[in-house]
Amino acid sequence: MLLAFELSGEHDTIPAAEALACLESINADFKVYLRLDGCLVVDLKNDIKRIAQVLSKRLSMTRNIIVVLGIGGAGEEDILDTVSKADIEPEGTYSIRVRRIKEYSHVNTELMERRIGEIFYRRGAHADLRNPQIQLRVLLTEDKSIFGYIAGSVDRGAFEARKPHYRPFFYPGVLMPRLARALVNISKPEEYMLDPFCGTGGILIEAGLIGIKVIGGDIQRKLLLGAKMNLDFYKINYSLMYQDACRMSLCDESVDAVVTDPPYGRSAAIIAESLEHLLTCSLKEIHRVLKNGKRAVFVSERKIEDLAHEAGFKVVEIHIQRVHKSLTRRVYILEKVTFDFE
Incomplete structure (x- = not known):
């Protein structure tokens, strides 16, 4: 049918x-x-x-x-x-x-x-x-x-009701709920999903609302406290960690999916040698903690195909989203593979 x-x-x-x-x-x-x-x-x-x-x-x-x-x-x-x-x-x-x-x-x-x-x-x-x-x-x-x-x-109205400025803690520059949920779904999570740049927890909220146990990390304490407020408000099953996405305190192959929207180097609070270093190291860490054959959804304002390949990922899909004249999001669907795909 x-x-x-x-x-x-x-x-x-x-x-x-x-x-x-x-x-x-x-x-x-x-x-x-x-x-x-x-x-x-x-x-x-x-x-x-x-x-x-x-x-x-x-x-x-x-x-x-x-x-x-x-x-x-x-x-x-x-x-x-x-x-x-x-x-x-x-x-x-x-x-x-x-x-x-x-x-x-x-x-x-x-x-x-x-x-x-x-x-x-x-x-x-x-x-x-x-x-x-x-x-x-x-x-x-x-x-x-x-x-x-x-x-x-x-129920599209439910997503409207969860717009960032309606949450207990608001911080500008985050993904809208419908896009966040779509990216979560594309990652095909099973039990545990990670966002190593979780910010105020918008992606974690959308994953948690469909029954996924979520893990979030960020290097900004203020945002982690805000994420806790938001996740508690929506009664999400979560764990939060104050950590650098380039050195995560997670075991190898411990999560089923990763969805993340890094801050693209716009925040001075990010501790990294450069945006290139941040992307390179975080992709390698994501590859390490992700289970074999599973997906990572990585949002970036620049092309990262080479960096993803170097980290060990296969690029499955690329979705382009033009936000405004000065910002184009690239949504990379990456898959962890255990063989040489080239």
């Missing part, structure tokens, strides 16, 4: 990468069916409704998870034909929403919703826009329409 992820559009590549990593983390039996701008469709063999519910509580850069009932062309008559042929007879009340992905389609969505409503009215179904028993959805992408019903929705 096909499952579609209605992606948030906040980034070109991270939302799909997050969805795929989450599917892999829960051992879903799937393969990619379609990759579209703003929508990912997978062919799923497992219990599709259960998986949709599980993922809706974990994902951040997906709006809705949709059980696909039909895929057709993007023209008006194509859409109506796809809906008409779909194997569904709504029991009880329903709602229908048509959404354009970006500006690919010029279909009048309100008119299309009424025309689809007429199809189900003739079948004896009753619309209820406020409290429907089934929510039907049509996504209009580059050259296709995807029709189905919503099996799970992500």
